[in-house]
Amino acid sequence: MQEWLKTAVFYEIYPQSFRDSNGDGIGDFNGIIEKLDYIKELGCNAIWMNPCYDSPFRDAGYDVRDYKKTAERYGTVEDLERLFSKVHEKGMHILLDLVPGHTSEEHEWFQMSGQSAANEYSERYIWTDSWFQRAEGLPYIAGERERSGAYVINFFKCQPALNYGFLNPKEHWQKPMDHPACLATREAMADVMRYWLARGCDGFRVDMADSLVKNDDAEGSGTCAVWRDLFDRVCAEYPEAVFVSEWNKPESAIGKAGFQMDFFLDWYGNGYHLLMRDYDDTGRNDSFFKAESGRHIRDFMDEYLPKYNAVKDKGLYCLITGNHDMVRAAYGLDERELKLAYSFLFTMPGAPFIYYGDEIGMRYLSLPGKEGGYTRTGSRTPMQWNDGPNHGFSEADAEHLYLPTDGRDDAPTVESQQKRADSLYHTVKELLRIRKEEPAFARHDNLELVSAPAESRSFAYRRDNLIMLCNPSGHTETLPVDGKGWERIYAVGGGACRDKEFVLEAQSFVICRG
Ligand code: NOJ
DSSP, rough: OOOOGOOOOEEEEOOGGGSSSOOOSSSHHHHHTTTTHHHHTTOOEEEEEEHHHHHHOTTTTOEEEEEEEETTTTTTTHHHHHHHHHHHHTTTTTEEEEEEEEETTTTTHHHHHHHHSTTTTTTOBBOSTTOHHHHHHHHOSSSSSSSSEEESSSTTTTTTBOOBSSOOOOSSOBBBBBBHHHHHHHHHHHHHHHHHHHHTTOOOTTTTTSSSBBBBOOOHHHHHHHHHHHHHHHHOOOOOOOEEEOOHHHIIIIEEEEEEEEEEEOOTTTTHHHHOOOOOOOOBBOOOOTOOOOHHHHHHHHHHHHHHHHTTTEEEOBBBBBOOOOOGGGGOOHHHHHHHHHHHHHHSSSSSSSETGGGGTTOOOOOOOTTTTTGGGGGOOOOOOOOGGGGGGGGSSGGSSSSOOOSTTTTOHHHHHHHSSTTTTHHHHHHHHHHOOGGGGGOOOEEEEEEEETTOOOOEETTEEEEEEOOOSOOOEOOOOOOTEEEEEEEEOEEEEEEEEEEETTEEEEEEEE
């Protein structure tokens, strides 16, 4: 694993909504350059930027029309290269978003692939042999193109699946993974990676990384083999390149495919959901960090620990504050609850990922869908920098903004949070400062759950010489741990050691050295 990853803290930027430098109402590369010092000062040393390529934007850019062109609305390839160098000048790193599983239906490869005359791209996508033959078991579209065949899609209708083959082909139209056309798809994607790595990006967050080989087995053996081959090809030339997968199966992604990092993602009913966003039909949030929740940390740990333990000495299983696909954390957690949740997220192993605006508790807005965002749109609104027009996001008229800003008087902004000493922003900054200073946080194989008694909601965990203690509940609780001689280095709320016990005040998080 690359050395810098051990102390990496990522900041996710949704380029549409971060900072508009030219007053056209939408964020851009130069706007991001303006704000690099802000990101660095917060304590992040790496960036993941959502797709910024040429696209019809039917899925916010996850529908790529040309992998080697930037979307005009964000700037030119030269602007992006300038962003890469500015990031590096500041000692930071930046990952682009790679979308290897599908393209836009407007991509030239797909235009060619849909023609009835055979050509170089005929098998670049997955087509059945005739217009009335279904692609059994896979989502597909028929009746759209000149070619007699139905094609497989990967996500929305506008996103035809690229052809990496089938693990065990059963029908004539299903190609084996080593079919020349499938190998050509691989090579085309390796070429895209090289193109951006040569221009200075440090690697990629990989969209739907598990989706390449169709009818794969439960471990994703076929897809893992494709990734290993891709990494062999690309990393021979760019050994410093890093890759983080959208997979949520580190045993496969890190253990078998060779990614350095994988995300613990928010999938309904899973451990992440139970930690921060467990909404019922009435909108009530019963997740662990709600003061009045009935959840126990085991609900999360039972899922997290086996996966963590499987890869802890090979790569980073990363926790996130949120992302562009999720309802914002502040939707269901108040400031105190967010402080506890972030204290936990930023003291766990793996590189933390902070979704832009989560550090100030930006809210989820109820908005009509934009660019295929649907209910995700409310988490993609412009960054709130200050209390001026458009919260400092853009000089455009408010009605020309990509999305509206939070119009409420008490909308959190960077400016207001920086002024208030006990704000969420300052908690995040302080946590990241400690994370950077303590060597225990640079090792990622050292998590030990010390105490999580069934009868209370409090728990404690250790990473080498640091002990983290958390009581998310609304009343004082006691943990059976002996904290004699421990030195307290951080606290939200408070707690103290007493006769081989640790008493934690309501809604507290304490870090001790000991
Ligand atoms: C996951 C991305 O995070 C999401 O935004 C996108 O819609 C799908 N993959 C399809 O690419």
